Amino acid sequence: MKYVETPARPGQAASGIPDVDVTLHVNGDVYRLRIDARVTLLDALRDHLGLTGAKKGCDQGACGACTVLSEGRRIVACLALAAQYDGREITTVEGLSDGDAPHPMQTAFARHDAFQCGYCTPGQIMSAVALIAEGRAGDEADVREFMSGNICRCGAYPGIRAAIREVASEGPDASL
Template sequence: MSDALRQTPELVTLTVNGSVHQVQLDSRTTLLDALRDHLELSGTKKGCDQGACGACTVLLDGKRIVSCLVLAAQCEGREVTTVEGVTVDGRPHAVQEAFCRHDALQCGYCTPGQVMSAISLLAEGRAGSDDEIREFMSGNLCRCGAYPNIVAAIREVAGQEATSR
């Protein structure tokens, strides 16, 4: 390999789920690969690796992103939240509990990305109707077809949030 193509690893500081991590990464390493291969956070799944399926959805500064399309180095100084970081006082997040109650997961592969997108759309106030939920969850694919159950789970949590205000 020519010296022009050889990449020198650089020290990247990532804040993930409230913890600071310093990792040596090639500058071309995606956030997804940094999470899975360097920080051993396997909850975020690698699906299409092209940003089309949503399996790798995480929150970056509270906004959902597909982590396969973002370089890890771009996340320095920002807060990354993965599915491992959404528990509340050691208990599953309300969205995770609702997914279980509504059987909104089958094979489970897409579930972490679905959960992260659902948390984000609820925070954005985009769960006003089933159509709105479907629209804002459309970037997350489920090969098992659990869509009606996913919508029901999100609707339940949105109702809980509306009544708790």
Template sequence: MPDNSSSRPSGFDRRAFMAGAAGSALVPMTARAAAQDPRAPAAQDPSAPVDVTLHVNGKDRRLRIDARTTVLDALREHMGLTGSKKGCDHGQCGACTVLIGDRRVVSCLTLALAAEGQEITTIEGLATDDRLHPMQQAFVDNDAFQCGYCTPGQIMSAIACVKEGHAGSEADIREYMSGNICRCAAYPNIVAAVKQAAPEILKG
């Protein structure tokens, strides 16, 4: 008689095996390892508040904020420093420009945690007593603003432009200030303001 043992069920279900393998592939390796090791630390909630100290305009400001908070939102929402403006919130208009060290940054794209331990200067930190910063005074003298919404970012960027050595000609000023948009189109006056303030800033 022929041996029909090969046609008998072996207890192995190919479809069940494939379904189980596909399901396990969807679970990340780290999650599977954590599930297998009860001693593994629980994943930290990214929305949980964190402590951060920001050095702003010469003062330490201690905050408890969401880790995803930007420098701009930390300034405006947590410190009440509303001079830096939220324009596009995509780093494209320059209205939120501040200085971190001597480097100009768009604060709407910079995490507050990344700025910890560095000197942050905003428009509120420029004037001393009743005396305007030379760049602020130059903007007033040259009518380098109309609605004024972009002006804080323009001034902060202009100071950096001078310190970077890019204020030697009108063409350089226009090129290196091109990241700051003025919807009122006060560009000729802005260039004139930068030219006026540059010698005094470089002097000291």
């Protein structure tokens, strides 16, 4: 575990909204931030911590490109304020691999060509990992339903579902 403190900012942003101190536990590392109270979790991850795996797609919570896990549960980071996740565990796509070994879902996505442009892939993978951990990969209809919050504009859905079914067949321990 490493501990990273970002540079301090003055106590109040130019907007008059106070800054807040937030401690985020991301991918096993602890980050202390002083940020504007309105900063989303997505912006904190991308702009303050340099973790760019979660993508800014619609910025309205509709596309799922920014999906991350908080204590194992899926969240769309563009709609969550970073301050809401003070002290909570966050996992991004960067935190799934085990050292140099990719997560089984990442491997399955590659094997099944479950991406084309790749923009939605991190959010799809995070949702897929959570879907299996939640026990919601029972059949094709379940996978479709519980992945419906993640949009792929390239239409790689057959490969995405095949990757999820592959990892789900390996058992729940393969997901997290």
